Amino acid sequence: MSYPALLDALHDRTAGDHLVASASGVVVASRDTASGDSPLARFGLGVDRSEPDRAAVLDRFADGLLDLHRHVLRDGVAHALEHLNSRTSVGTTLLDRQLVQASLADVAIEIRESEALRPHDAATRWRAHQGLVRAGRLLLTLLGASSFLVSGPGGDLHLAEVTGNVYLHPGEEDR
C-alpha cells in the first residue's frame, strides 16, 4: 500500500468518523480524502484545516505515525538490500562494501531502538521522529539518485517527514 493509503487507514483506525486534525488544526491525508491543494498533492497527499482533535486522539495517532514511519524505513531497508545487491562496481556489488553494510546496519539498529523507545509524551515522540528522520536520511545516502524518485523510499520518507512535522512537532513549549 502507498503511504497516503496507509495514512488514511491510520486516520480510520484512530478516529473512525473523521480525519484527525493536528494540534495546530492541520489535516494531512490522501488526496482522495483531504481535498485541499498543496505542493504535496503531487505525492498523493491533501491538506485541510479543521478543529484540533482531543489530546488522547492525537496521542494515539502520533504513536501510529511513528509506527508508520518505521514501516516505511523497514521497506526502505529491504529496497536498499535488493537495489545495492543488483549494482556492481569494480567487480563487486555495492552491498559488498563495508561502508554500505555499516550504514545499513546503523539504519536497522535505529529502527529497532526506536521500536523500544515507548514515547510517553509529545517531546519524546518528537525526539523519536527526529531519530527516524536521521535514519531515513542515512538510508537515502545509499541509494544515490534513485533516492530522489517520487516512487520509492525517498518519496515515502519525505511524506513521513512532512506528516511528522505536522502531527508530531510539540510546539515551542514542549520541544
Next chain:
Amino acid sequence: MTGLLGHDVERGGEALAEPLRRLHSQCREVSPTFREVGIALDRDPDSIRDFLHLPAFGVLGQIFTPPEFQTGDPVVDPFNPTCTALCVVLEALSHGDPGAILAGPGAGLCRDVVRELGDDGQREDFFGRVNDGPKWTFFGLTEPGKGSAALELETRLVPDGDDWLLHGEKKYIGNGARAQLGVVFARRAPGPWGIEAVVVDPSDEGFTGELLPMIGLRGARISHLSFDGVRIPAERVLGRHRPPSRRGIYGALHALLRFRPGLGAMTLGLTQAAVDYLAEHRPVLPKADQARVDALNDRIAAVRRLMYEVAADVDRNVVNAHRIGSVKMRAAQLGEQATILAAELLGPASLVEHPWLEKAYRDLRAFEFMEGTSNLHRLSVFQGLLKSDYFPVDVDAPRY
C-alpha cells in the same frame, strides 16, 4: 541576521577581490526573481520559457558561454569566467533558487568539455547552436547500473563506415528529454582511453528521452535517455584531433572537477537562503536555539571559505579531487541540516505553512547525490589521505 556581511559578501567570502565582490552584489540584486521562478517550476516544470527574459538568466548566459561566443549586452559587468567567478555567480543566484539555474537553457556542464576537447569547428558548431535561441543541453554520463562511475560506463559506440552508432542508456540526466543538444560519454574500446565524448542531437533517429518523476528540482527535467543506434558522424567525436588519453574520460573529469565547486556553491546558496528564511520569519529565538543556528552559520562560513580555496586552486590549475569533493559533500550535509532545523524552529506544520521551505527541504536533498554521493567523496578523501594529498601543505602557520 542574514549570512551577509552588510551588503557585501557572505561570511567566508572575505578574501574575494573587489571585482568578484561587485559581481556577487550584482548577482544578488537579480537573484530574488529566481524565487518566483523556482516556485512556478515546482508546479509546472515547463513554464521555464515564461521567465527567460529575466536578467538572472542573462547572467547564466554570461557564465556558461565562453567569452568568445557571447553575444548581446552583458547583464552584469563582464568578468573572467573562472571557477571562483562560477562559485560567486552560482551561490548568489541559488540564494534565489538553484532549480531555476538547472532548468535554464545554455551550455551548462557541457561548456568545459566542449571548450576543452573540441576543435575550432566543433566549438563553433556547438556554441553557435546553443546561442541560436534558447537551447537546452545535457551532459550524458550517469548510467542506470553504474551511476556516475565514469570508468565503468557501458554505453557503446559501434563503428559504421566513417561514422559511429550509439547504443545504450543514460539515467538521471538533467534536461535530457527536452534538450536540443548534448554530450554523451560512450565506450569505443575497453579501458579508460576507450571512452569518447560525442555530441548528440536528440532529434536524430534512435534517441528517446523519458522524464523521471523526481521529488524536487523539477525544472531540471531529470530524464532517462536511450540510444538505439543513434548515428554519430565522425566530426561529432569531441577531441578527435587529440590522443585518446586527452579526450573522452579526460574531458569528463576536466568538466566535472571544474564544475564541482560550483555545485557546492549552489548548495551553499540555498542553504544560506534557508537559514536567512528562518531568521526572517523567526527573528528572535530562545538562546539555545539561536546557538544552534549560529553554529550552523559558522559551519556554512567555513565550508564557503574552503569552497573559495578549492576554486582558487582550480583557477591556478591545481585540481585536487579529494578537497573539491569534500566541499561539495559538506555543503550538501549542511543543506539538509539547515532545512531540517528551519522546519523544526518554525514550529508545527511549518512544512505546510511555509511552501517555500517545503520546496527547499526537498530540493536540497538532490545535492547529496549530484556529481557523486557523499560516500564516494568520503572514500576520495581517504584516498587523498593515503597519498598525503588531502591536507594542504601551504596553510597559514599553526597557532599553537
